[in-house]
């Protein structure tokens with residue numbers, strides 16, 4: 282079975298007015314191609330049937346975010362090398378165990394060989410669609426990333442779950458990102474998905490251990506877990522011991538909007554880690570998936586409370602599928618997206 286239920290989430294409304302141009306037609310083509318990459322309903326936490334049976338993670342939405350970090354995290358701001366250049370797809374970075382699980386199962390496998398924008402742009406766009414469709418903020422999309430001809434040095438990726446905060450900070454600084462970017466991008470993105478024994482045996486023994494209580498929803502629950510000292514990835518709790526970062530964790534645990542505002546800024550910075558010159562923002566509208574909380578809460582209400590297997594994910598996907606309806610929240614989000622797109626259009630005219 283190929284992808285059979287589509288998100289059809291992004292609608293491009295205008296072309297850019299500087300940098301590499303993206304026509305409305307091309308943007309719509311890219312949108313259609315993308316709609317094959319993230320499926321609905323339940324796309325924010327689901328078992329993706331077309332993935333190889335041995336794929337260690339089936340959380341397509343979460344994998345997309347993780348892939349963005351693992352692709353862009355090689356960027357060196359001082360000599361403009363590495364960055365988000367689709368090298369995970371074109372030349373899987375070898376010589377490291379850091380990328381385990383991504384080439385086998387990430388959404389990046391499904392990037393079409395022909396698309397109106399580069400593979401790196403598609404990866405960026407997939408992350409933007411994922412965040413907004415799964416409940417998070419709208420993030421600006423720029424095009425123009427060149428795809429890499431060679432692998433980057435994946436050993437540059439600061440992704441050691443047990444490293445001291447200072448080491449991880451230094452890695453983000455080398456990318457040109459701040460300590461606050463590091464916090465919202467790492468802990469914030471850990472709002473989605475979880476750890477798998479097949480990928481991170483030193484982190485979990487579970488087939489799937491979610492990072493928070495809503496692994497299928499992009500929300501601020503992860504910050505509440507961190508404050509309670511309940512972290513799957515140790516670095517998330519280590520951030521709370523850093524006096525520079527603790528006030529932000531406390532703020533984001535209380536105020537989801539504050540988290541979303543900073544995430545939109547930091548995630549755009551990460552997406553734009555590229556030596557290429559990027560376009561002005563392309564206005565896009567992304568429809569938020571309905572039934573997010575019902576489908577994305579762990580453990581699923583329909584499953585036995587002790588069940589923490591991937592088949593339980595499949596069962597909530599099916600349940601969500603039957604119950605799918607257009608919620609008022611989704612409609613309001615869509616309306617605000619339209620307003621956003623129109624406002625951006627006016628600004629660019």
Ligand code: HEM
Pocket residue numbers: 338339340342343344346347349350382439440441442443449466467470471473474475476477478480481484514516
């Ligand atoms: C200090 C930096 C980071 C460390 C040490 C770290 C560590 C980890 C670990 C150990 C996992 C579990 C992988 C698995 O077993 O499936 C994971 C998953 C994940 N990471 Fe991170 N991470 C970091 C930063 C980031 C960043 C910057 C992002 C996104 C921008 C990100 C997004 C994700 C997502 C979405 C998952 C869930 C994947 C799934 O459910 O399949 N991480 N991370």
